[in-house]
Amino acid sequence: MDIEFTPSIPGSGFPRAPQSLWRYRAALPLDPAVTPVTLGEGMTPMEEWKSPAGRRVWVKMDHVQPTGSFKDRGAAVMISRLRALEIPAVVEDSSGNAGAAVAAYCARGGLACTVYVPASAPAAKIAQIRAYGARVKDIDGPREAAAAAVKKAARTTYYAGHCVDPFFIQGTKTVAYEVAEQLGWRSPRIVVAPLGNGTLVLGLIRGFSELVSVGLITEMPRIVAFQSRACNPLVRAFVSHDTDLFVPGTTLADGIAVARPVLGDRILTEIRRAKGEIRDVSEAAIQAAWKQWAVKGLSVEPTAAVALAGIDQLKVDNDAVVVATGHGLKRPH
Template identity: 40%
Template sequence: MLICTVCGKENDERNLPWRCGCGGPLSPVFEGAEPMNRHRVNPSEQGMWRYATSLPPGPAFKRITMGEGWTPLVRQDWGETEIFLKLDYTCPTGSYKDRGMAYLVSIIHSLGVREVIEDSSGNAGASMAAYSARAGIKCRVFVPEYTSAGKCVQITSSGAELVRIPGTREDTTRAAEKAAESTYYASHNWSPWFAHGVKTFAFEIWEQLGFEAPDALLLPAGQGSLVIGCYLAFSELLESGEIQQLPKLYALQPENCAPLVKAFEKDSPCPEKILKKETIAEGISSAEPVRGREVLKAVRESGGAVLSFSEQEIWDGFLKLCRLGYYVEPTSAIAAAAADRLFRTGTLRSGTKTAAILTGSGLKAGDKILSLLSDPPRGK
């Protein structure tokens, strides 16, 4: 059963709703399940599935998997302090999206879906194309015209149909929703299951730190699935007594597209309407986050913040990570920009156990990176 996060109406998942009739996003009903604790971790399972008992009990399903998860957590010197970097760009298709997609595709395949439409800035589309191919699902992916060539090549190489849409990321979503009037809309942003797959990265950090939570997490945020996933995971661990308080969640957005920042600053429960500009952080260029209420609630309850960063700050973060050996796409580099600012200003002090997720591989964005090396962003 799925429940609307806005009006509370129950929806039968067998009817394949992708959102409530009121327009609100859906979440799975998760009754009677014991929250995650160290005794429920199954070390014999591969990757993210070691936490399978924490996934909502939907229909019986065959796992559509490529071994996603259990990515490295690297202790990295950072000036006068250190940070833990979660290398989720080492997932099978090169981004953290594989966690959510493995679970999402497993569920919809079990419900009989054999054809889907997805819209994406690139990484989710590449992941959906790969997992759909593995499941035998016909897939059509809508992307903005500006999407990096490497991601588009991934999508088509998996056998999916690629549809480029001129204009903004939001124009791409509207085109996909129109096309999905006759085909199942498997949007990872609207999916009730996607964030539960994503939350496994937070469980991994907890386990890799010796079953301890970090004090703070730095999370790139467009639609905000990383923030929601973190909140879900650490809320379970808090409920089970494994941790004593939630880590502070820092949701990170580019100044050129920061609807959550404006809402956070105004203490508004909903994302603000904005006029977005082009950003090198294409993976989080989302002006209309559909689960924005959930993201803002999670950040506030954790005692964290929503922050924005200039194009030059993001680019400087990219170069810093590259010089340390981490070749990520510019979207991921916003975490480095955040670490620099938060340690410099004393918001995070030396000795604070801070973790950041690096979300996507630089190999996906070679064309954009080459262009930026020739003409980098300037000015704060």
């Protein structure tokens, strides 16, 4: 499911306030009467760092969002719409970060929330979901088992599925808007991100494509998405053009441990159309990046470390942006 929508860009550009993703309100497909459900998400810092291998890279620090992950962007836009529709309660399935984001924004907006999670999800993430007042349903088995379990509940309660609700990706596309604005309204040469169910990568493609279409930037960056080699269905499908290669795998990067992504076909199509690429990194490289970046001062969870490991694999230096997707407190060393 997607939304056919052309953003409206003010002739004078976007307003300087608020200092949140809602500065791009004109680029979001929400009725002007909708009051945002917000925790101040967006406009996260973007700082230049040197990778462990000494390569210069911009880090888009979305791990400092209100709930500690980029998924606050999608949840803010999605829950704003649902509250406007007077939806009283939602169900969601998540490996942790999306569940925490949806739970927090439901709490802020006054919606009841139940999140179905794999029983193997990190304890810190499950505790965070519960802290926002949401009910948690622990489901034995892989990530896909939680997705299957929520279907029954969705017969009677609105399913706020971050992988299927198109307003979620409308929120995540604002990462691209911010990166371009923070670079003086131009695109970087390369943008690197982790890839599981694809809500960030699809948002990046959507956002940069819109900015090109309205003339705010002149060209698309090369978008490179990384998976763990231990669970890399989209890497193998990208290379072979065969989506039947999806098989379960176990990885330290629990946020992208998705054997059969719901949006798999769309992800492959859009990355190819954008002339992007899907790669993988080893578990050893993820572990090393997770620790090496922490001692440099950047504490992220292993899923974010997948993209950080990818930077040194690409051997890029200068004019590259890597998105730090989740905070290290979600899965301490």
